[in-house]
Amino acid sequence: MDSTARHILDLHRRGLLRGALGLSALAALPSARAQPVFGRYPFRLGVASGDPLPDGVVLWTRLAPEPLAPLGGMPVGAVPVAWEVAEDERFARIAARGTELARPELGFSVHAEVAGLQPGRPYWYRFRAGSEVSQTGRTRTAPAPDAAPARLRFLNAGCQHIEHGWFTAWRHAAREEDIDFVFHYGDYIYEYRGRLPGQPGWGPAQPVRTATGDEVHTLEDYRRRYAEYHMDPDLMAAHAAHPFLPSFDDHEVDNNWAGAFSEEDGGARHPVAVPPEVFALRKQAAFQAWWENMPLRRAVLPRGPEITAFRRLRFGRLAEVHVLDTRSFRDDQPCGDGFNKPACDAVARPEAQMLGERQERWLLDGLGASNATWQVLAQQVMLSPLALPDGINMDSWDGAPAARARLLRGLQERRVRNAVVLTGDVHTAWAGELRPEAEGPVVATEFVATSITSGGDGTEQRPGTPALLARNPHLRFFNDRRGYCLHEATAERMGVTFRAVPFVTRPDAPREDRGRFITEAGRPGLHPVG
Structure with a gap:
């Protein structure tokens, strides 16, 4: 593995650690909404994945119940968004799960850097915000x-x-x-x-x-x-x-x-x-x-x-x-x-x-x-x-x-x-x-x-x-x-x-x-x- 790849992996793992520490303090954040309620479906911009590594991939979505309105029609305040990755499209075998905060400062986008997956195989993923569940996406890890x-x-x-x-x-x-x-x-x-x-x-x-x-x-x-x-x-x-x-x-x-x-x-x-x-x-x-x-x-x-x-x-x-x-x-x-x-x-x-x-x-x-x-x-x-x-x-x-x-x-x-x-x-x-x-x-x-x-x-x-x-x-x-x-x-x-x-x-x-x-x-x- 070259130095650039090691550097990216290091940033990836340190980012996951920071994210885990941040989630432990979620209850202390007065701006976070534990159970958000949306007037319209919040996953109207779909889901995506990218930059696959052998052990993981980036999962993306962006909360936007009113996509063309300021901030996508979201109220100001961070929103917890759960994600899960499965080995099958019915989500019977969960491979990884976690939670990210969708923040107004970043347009309520979600970037989940998933790790711990198996190389060179397909996975299915989805997000949940409050009672709303996103579309299902399919991704693939690198060999x-x-x-x-x-x-x-x-x-x-x-x-x-x-x-x-x-x-x-x-x-x-x-x-x-x-x-x-x-x-x-x-x-x-x-x-x-x-x-x-x-x-x-x-x-x-x-x-x-x-x-x-x-x-x-x-x-x-x-x-x-x-x-x-x-x-x-x-x-x-x-x-x-x-x-x-x-x-x-x-x-x-x-x-x-x-x-x-x-x-x-x-x-x-x-x-x-x-x-x-x-x-x-x-x-x-x-x-x-x-x-x-x-x-x-x-x-x-x-x-x-x-x-x-x-x-x-x-x-x-x-x-x-x-x-x-x-x-x-x-x-x-x-x-x-x-x-x-x-x-x-x-x-x-x-x-x-x-x-x-x-x-x-x-x-x-x-x-x-x-x-x-x-x-x-x-x-x-x-x-x-x-x-x-x-x-x-x-x-x-x-x-x-x-x-x-x-x-x-x-x-x-x-x-x-x-x-x-x-x-x-x-x-x-x-x-x-x-x-x-x-x-x-x-x-x-x-x-x-x-x-x-x-x-x-x-x-x-x-x-x-x-x-x-x-x-x-x-x-x-x-x-x-x-x-x-x-x-x-x-x-x-x-x-x-x-x-x-x-x-x-x-x-x-x-x-x-x-x-x-x-x-x-x-x-x-x-x-x-x-």
Whole structure:
């Protein structure tokens, strides 16, 4: 077990001890309600689990009898919420139980860090507040660190703009069988509303579903926006079906934010700048709301406007998953930001940062030390070079090519075998091969998941797709439908199936497959299947 994993486990166990000590003093808390009575069902945002370890998992819910009201319609005062985990869905064999306090300071969210479970098996869980019982969720612990599981099945998904369509892809994701985890690469919510064609982030000509309120800035704004998303029955079903590894991209805070800088950074597109110290207040609200609404451990709880969300999870000897943060520690986008924009001199700066020095060193050291068969870099923005007709995407790794070169050379120098990169952000599906130099050896494979809804229905291809792929021969697949990626890893190969739905602007789309590839252990590169 590496030092980071030991650190997370230590925080996990110390947090459980603090929680147990706190519960012993529950009767002395005048604000705690021993038997709360709710005017409406309090579990309207569903249940979720996440960040599985071999001996446990995080269980999540949030009390909200009136989800769009301030504090979810809860009275001020901490509320005890009991939880239980069972070996069977009838709860005849209880494996663990406990109680957490849902506090108003944390939006009445509950994060139960369960320990003492058996590795590599499914469990069922539920919550109770007063006389009310939550929905039942199903989760799965990670395999033992030295186990050699026959396979690992996981999903990669994100970019779910509620105004751009129905979350039918999540319904299909919920029905996938034997899923070990879902990596949510980010853009769980969208902070703005009502974007129409011709504006950044536009999708259908008119919003399919209209978000409440305007662009969000305050903690209560962000909480309300998360509540709208959590109430979607298809997303709720996916959370209840599988454990998630949550990450974030830009829209959990502000479109195309980077480090200390908001989208409105004083460039040509936004001449009236938001000062970094003011943007820090928005980041603080956004990160708190993100933590409140995700199945995350206490170790990830933000400290003001700063958060350490990068972390490492092991799935036996088969895979190590390195969850990355490509927003918090990066440089501001060069050349005034932009998509399909010619590169200016700032693109070539040798000190360019995408992960930041500390995270970059943590990642490369962890990759070099790991003995897992597959090294999964779970991140947000496209790592593969993408030569567009008139330029590059400044918000991707193309805006910091020196940082990309350091990462890929680091893989090569440390002889990291079987590196696979999971990506999202661009609302289209891609598969590509990564090389430190254009004519050098392949050192990693990248699979880019399309969006759940963002961008609207999409098409199979775009008019310029053949020319785009010819301009970028390292990219072997493109599709413009909505959906997610299903991955299956064995000791011999890692496979991907690009799942898609033909439409999102109306409900009940069927599930379709648009491409399948594998990369073989010890032989980096892409091979189409079927």
